Amino acid sequence: MSTTVSELKAKGVPFVNNEPSKVTYLNHENTVASWLLTLDHKRIGVMYLISMTFMFLLGGIFAGIIRAELITPKGDMLSSDFYNKTFTAHGVIMVFFVLIPAVPASLGNFIMPLMLGAKDVAFPRLNLMSWYLYVIGAVFTLLAMLLGGVDTGWTFYTPLSSTYSNGNVMVVAAGLFILGFSSILTGLNFIVTIHRMRAPGLTWFRLPLFVWALYATSIIQLLGTPVIAITLSLLGLERVLGVGIFDPRLGGDPILFQHLFWFYSHPAVYIMILPPLGVASELVTTFSRKPIFGYQMIAGSSLAIAIFSFIVWAHHMFTSGISPYAAMFFSLLTFSVAIPSGIKVFTWLGTMWRGSIVNDSPMWFAYGFIGLFTIGGLTGLFLSTLGTDIHLHDTYFVVAHFHYVMVGGAIVGLMGGLHFWWPKMFGRMYNEPLAKLSAFFVFAGFNLTFFPQFLLGYLGMPRRYHEYPAEMQVMNVFSTAGALVLGLGYIMPMIYLTYAAFWGPKASKNPWGATTLDWTATDSPPTPHNFEGQPVVTEEPYHYKSTENKEHALAH
Amino acid sequence: MWDFPIFPKQASTVASSVDNLTLFILSYNVLITAGVFVCLIFCAVYFRQRHKDEVGEQTHGGLLLEISWAVIPTIICLVTFWWGVKVYAELVVPPADATDVYVVGRQWMWKTQYPTGHKEINTLHVPLGKPVKLTITSEDVLHSFWIPAFRVKADAVPGRYTTLWFEATVPGEHRLFCTEYCGTEHSRMIGKVVVHDEADYQKWLTEEAEFGDALQGRKLFTKLQCVTCHAGESQAKAPILEELYMKRVPIGFDKGSPTAPGTSVLVDENYLRESIRYPSAKIVAGWQHPSIMPAYDESLVSEDDLFQVIAYIKSLRRGQTPPRIEATTQPRALGAPQGK
Ligand SMILES: [Cu+2]
Ligand SMILES: [Cu+2]
Numbered sequence: 040m041s042t043t044v045s046e047l048k049a050k051g052v053p054f055v056n057n058e059p060s061k062v063t064y065l066n067h068e069n070t071v072a073s074w075l076l077t078l079d080h081k082r083i084g085v086m087y088l089i090s091m092t093f094m095f096l097l098g099g100i101f102a103g104i105i106r107a108e109l110i111t112p113k114g115d116m117l118s119s120d121f122y123n124k125t126f127t128a129h130g131v132i133m134v135f136f137v138l139i140p141a142v143p144a145s146l147g148n149f150i151m152p153l154m155l156g157a158k159d160v161a162f163p164r165l166n167l168m169s170w171y172l173y174v175i176g177a178v179f180t181l182l183a184m185l186l187g188g189v190d191t192g193w194t195f196y197t198p199l200s201s202t203y204s205n206g207n208v209m210v211v212a213a214g215l216f217i218l219g220f221s222s223i224l225t226g227l228n229f230i231v232t233i234h235r236m237r238a239p240g241l242t243w244f245r246l247p248l249f250v251w252a253l254y255a256t257s258i259i260q261l262l263g264t265p266v267i268a269i270t271l272s273l274l275g276l277e278r279v280l281g282v283g284i285f286d287p288r289l290g291g292d293p294i295l296f297q298h299l300f301w302f303y304s305h306p307a308v309y310i311m312i313l314p315p316l317g318v319a320s321e322l323v324t325t326f327s328r329k330p331i332f333g334y335q336m337i338a339g340s341s342l343a344i345a346i347f348s349f350i351v352w353a354h355h356m357f358t359s360g361i362s363p364y365a366a367m368f369f370s371l372l373t374f375s376v377a378i379p380s381g382i383k384v385f386t387w388l389g390t391m392w393r394g395s396i397v398n399d400s401p402m403w404f405a406y407g408f409i410g411l412f413t414i415g416g417l418t419g420l421f422l423s424t425l426g427t428d429i430h431l432h433d434t435y436f437v438v439a440h441f442h443y444v445m446v447g448g449a450i451v452g453l454m455g456g457l458h459f460w461w462p463k464m465f466g467r468m469y470n471e472p473l474a475k476l477s478a479f480f481v482f483a484g485f486n487l488t489f490f491p492q493f494l495l496g497y498l499g500m501p502r503r504y505h506e507y508p509a510e511m512q513v514m515n516v517f518s519t520a521g522a523l524v525l526g527l528g529y530i531m532p533m534i535y536l537t538y539a540a541f542w543g544p545k546a547s548k549n550p551w552g553a554t555t556l557d558w559t560a561t562d563s564p565p566t567p568h569n570f571e572g573q574p575v576v577t578e579e580p581y582h583y584k585s586t587e588n589k590e591h592a593l594a595h
Numbered sequence: 596m597w598d599f600p601i602f603p604k605q606a607s608t609v610a611s612s613v614d615n616l617t618l619f620i621l622s623y624n625v626l627i628t629a630g631v632f633v634c635l636i637f638c639a640v641y642f643r644q645r646h647k648d649e650v651g652e653q654t655h656g657g658l659l660l661e662i663s664w665a666v667i668p669t670i671i672c673l674v675t676f677w678w679g680v681k682v683y684a685e686l687v688v689p690p691a692d693a694t695d696v697y698v699v700g701r702q703w704m705w706k707t708q709y710p711t712g713h714k715e716i717n718t719l720h721v722p723l724g725k726p727v728k729l730t731i732t733s734e735d736v737l738h739s740f741w742i743p744a745f746r747v748k749a750d751a752v753p754g755r756y757t758t759l760w761f762e763a764t765v766p767g768e769h770r771l772f773c774t775e776y777c778g779t780e781h782s783r784m785i786g787k788v789v790v791h792d793e794a795d796y797q798k799w800l801t802e803e804a805e806f807g808d809a810l811q812g813r814k815l816f817t818k819l820q821c822v823t824c825h826a827g828e829s830q831a832k833a834p835i836l837e838e839l840y841m842k843r844v845p846i847g848f849d850k851g852s853p854t855a856p857g858t859s860v861l862v863d864e865n866y867l868r869e870s871i872r873y874p875s876a877k878i879v880a881g882w883q884h885p886s887i888m889p890a891y892d893e894s895l896v897s898e899d900d901l902f903q904v905i906a907y908i909k910s911l912r913r914g915q916t917p918p919r920i921e922a923t924t925q926p927r928a929l930g931a932p933q934g935k
Contacts, residue, residue, distance in 0.1 A: 199736040287754025329651025360757035374672040391638035394651030426682025433774035499743030501774040504782035583650040
C-alpha cells in the first residue's frame with residue numbers, strides 16, 4: 040500500500056481497491072436529513088465544500104463581469120453604480136464566504152480529526168451549527184444583493200458606509216456578523232479538538248504540520264473575529280441610530296473604523312493563508328518522499344505568523360494621516376511577518392532537495408502555490424516599505440499583490456489539498472492528465488491576469504476604477520485574457536473531480552504513500568467512525584521507508 | 596498598439612528617490628523569485644523519483660541553513676525598512692518655504708484654493724521648481740489625492756487635515772486621481788496638475804488673482820464675530836491670535852480632562868481647525884472650561900471658508916488684529932510667491 044499512483048500506473052497495476060464495497064461515511068445513511076442533520080465532521084466538511092464552491096462560482100462570475108468591463112477604458116458596459124456593486128459583491132463573497140473558510144472549514148473539518156486519530160471534532164453539534172451560521176450569513180448577503188446590492192467595497196469604510204451609501208449595508212453587515220460566529224465557533228472547536236483529542240502517542244511535535252497550521256489559524260479566528268463583529272455593530276449603531284462613532288459630522292472619527300476593521304482584517308489574511316501553507320507542507324514532504332526540512336521551524340513559524348499578524352494592521356493606513364511615528368512602527372513590525380513566511384518557502388525547497396520527487400498532480404498544484412506565494416509575499420515588501428507604499432497604496436499594485444497571496448495562496452493551496460485528499464474523501468481517483476492541465480491553466484492564467492496589474496498600479500491605475508486612462512488599456516486586455524484561462528483552470532476540476540467522486544476508479548487506502556494517520560489508519564473513504572479501534576502513534580510523522588510504509592499500529 | 600507606457604514619468608524631486616528604492620526592492624525580489632523558480636524546476640526534474648519505492652534522503656533539517664535563511668532575510672528587511680523611512684521622511688516633511696495650496700475633496704470633485712484666493716475645480720496649478728504644500732480635507736467621505744508622476748499621495752479625511760508636498764520638475768500636465776473609493780463616480784474624480792515655469796506661473800497668478808485667501812479670511816473674521824472676542828486690545832475676552840502659527844501654546848484642558856501643568860500644543864492647521872470647530876476640545880491655559888467661544892460647525896463656516904480664516908490667522912503679525920472697528924492694514928497672503 041506504500042506505492043504511489045504513478046508507480047502503479049507504470050507497472051500497469053490498477054491502483055484500485057477491488058474489495059466489495061464497505062460501509063463508509065458516504066453510504067451508511069442516504070437521506071437528505073442524514074446530511075443536513077449530520078454530526079459527522081466528514082459530512083460537514085463536504086457540505087462546506089459544496090456551499091463554498093457555490094459562493095466561489097458566484098464570486099467568480101462577478102470577477103468575470105469586472106474584467107469584461109475593464110477591457111475598454113470607458114465605462115461602456117455597466118453603469119458606475121452597477122460596477123461598484125459588482126466589485127463589492129466580488130470582494131465580500133470571495134473574502135468572507137470563500138477565502139476565510141476555504142481550507143479550514145472544508146479540508147480542516149474533514150482531515151484534521153483523521154490526522155489526530157479522533158472519531159470527530161470535540162463539539163460535533165457546534166460544528167453543524169457553524170455550517171448553518173455560514174449558510175444563514177450567506178443568505179443575508181445574497182438577499183442584500185437581490186435587494187439592489189451594496190456599493191461600499193468589501194472594506195465598508197466610513198463615513199461612506201455609515202452615512203452616505205444608500206445600499207443595503209445593514210443587511211450585509213448582519214450577514215457578516217452572523218457568519219463571524221461560524222468562524223469563531225470553528226476556531227474554538229479546532230483548538231479544543233487539537234488539545235484534547237490526539238491519539239495516544241501523538242505528542243505536539245508529532246502532529247502533522249497541517250494540524251499546526253490549523254491550530255495557529257484557529258487562534259486568530261477566536262481572537263480576531265469578535266473585533267469585526269464589534270466593528271460591524273458600531274457601524275450599525277451609527278447608520279441606524281445616528282450614534283456618532285465614525286462620522287465626524289456626528290463627532291466621530293473615520294480613522295477609528297479603519298483601525299478596528301484592519302485589526303481583524305489583516306489577521307484574516309492569515310486565516311486564509313496559514314491553512315494552505317500547512318497543506319503545502321504536507322504535499323511537499325509526501326511527494327518528495329522525504330521528511331520535512333525543519334519541522335520545528337515550520338510549526339513555529341505558523342505560530343509566529345499568527346501572533347505577528349495582530350500587530351501590523353496599520354500598514355493599510357500609511358496615507359490616512361496617522362502619525363509618521365506610528366507609520367514607522369507599523370512598517371517595521373510588518374517586516375516581521377515577512378521572515379517566517381520566507382522561512383516556509385525555503386524549508387519546502389530544503390525538503391525537495393535530495394528528495395525522490397513524484398510529480399503527481401497535487402505536487403503540480405504545490406509548485407504553483409509556492410511560485411505564486413513567493414511572488415505575492417515578496418511584492419508585499421513594496422507595500423510594507425513606507426517610501427514606496429505612499430505611491431502604491433490603493434492602486435492596482437495592491438490588487439495584484441493580494442490576489443497573489445490570497446488566490447495564488449489560498450485557492451491554489453485548497454486545490455492542491457483537494458487533489459491530494461480527494462481519494463481519501465470519496466475513495467475514488469480523478470483523471471490525472473486533466474488535473475495537471477488544470478494546474479497549468481491556473482498557474483499560467485493567474486500570472487497573465489495579475490502580473491500586468493503590478494505594472495498598472497505603479498504606472499498609476501487606482502483600484503476600484505470603473506473607467507481608466509486610455510494608455511492603460513493594453514495591460515488591462517492582457518489581464519482579462521488571463522482571467523479566461525484562469526476561469527478554465529477553475530471550471531475543469533469542478534467537473535472532473537465531481538465526476539470522479541461518483542464514477543472514478545476506486546482508490547486504495549493510501550495511494551500516495553503518506554505517513555499520517557488520515558492515510559495509514561483509515562479507509563478511503565473512511566468509515567462513519569473513522570477508525571476501527573484507537574490508533575496509536577509511535578514516531579514522528581514523515582518517515583518514508585523504501586519498502587513498506589510503516590502502518591500505525593491499531594490497538595483493538 | 597504596442598506603444599504604451601510601463602513606467603510612470605518622474606516629474607518631482609522625490610520621484611527618483613522613490614523609484615530608486617523600488618528598483619532596490621525589485622532587484623532582490625527578482626533574484627529571490629528566480630532562485631526559487633530555478634530551484635523548484637531543478638528539484639522537480641533532477642530529484643524526481645527514478646524507480647519505484649525510492650525514497651528521499653531521510654534527513655530532517657540543517658541548523659546552519661535554517662539560521663541563515665532566517666538571518667539574511669532579516670538583514671535585507673531591515674535595510675529596506677530603513678531606506679523606506681528615509682524616503683518617507685523626504686515625502687512627509689515639507690520645506691519651510693513651501694507655497695500653501697488648500698484642497699477640499701467632495702463627491703466627486705477636487706476643489707483647490709490658492710493663496711491668492713482663487714479657486715478651481717479638478718485642476719491644480721503649480722510653479723516649476725518651487726516646493727508646494729497641499730493641505731487636504733474632505734467635505735463628505737474619504738478620498739485620496741494622488742499624483743502618480745510625483746509619487747505622492749494623501750487621503751482626504753473629513754474632520755481633519757492631511758498634508759502632502761512636492762516640487763515639480765517637469766512642466767506640463769500630469770494626471771491627478773482620487774484613489775480612495777468614495778462612491779458612484781469615484782473613477783471620475785480625476786483631474787490634472789498643471790506645472791508652469793516661473794514666469795508663466797506669475798502671469799497665471801496675477802491674471803487669476805482676485806482676493807487673497809488671507810484677505811477673504813479677514814473679512815470672515817469680522818463677519819463671523821471672531822473679532823468681538825479676539826480683539827487686539829489687552830482687555831479682550833479671548834486670547835490674541837497674533838503670531839500664533841507654529842508657536843506652542845500652553846493648554847490647561849484637553850478633550851475632557853485637565854492637563855498636567857506645562858502641557859502645550861503646537862499651533863498647526865489641525866489645531867487651529869479644532870479650536871474653531873470644537874473650541875472646548877483644548878482650552879488655552881488660563882481660560883475657562885468649557886470655552887465661551889461658540890463651536891463654528893459647517894452650518895456657520897464651510898470647509899472652504901475655514902481654510903480662509905485659518906490662512907488669515909496664519910498671516911497675523913503683531914499689532915495687526917483689527918480693533919473692533921475696521922482700521923488696520925491689509926494682511927499679506929502668507930506663502931504667496933513674491934513677484935521678482
Ligand atoms: Cu494587512
Ligand atoms: Cu474616490
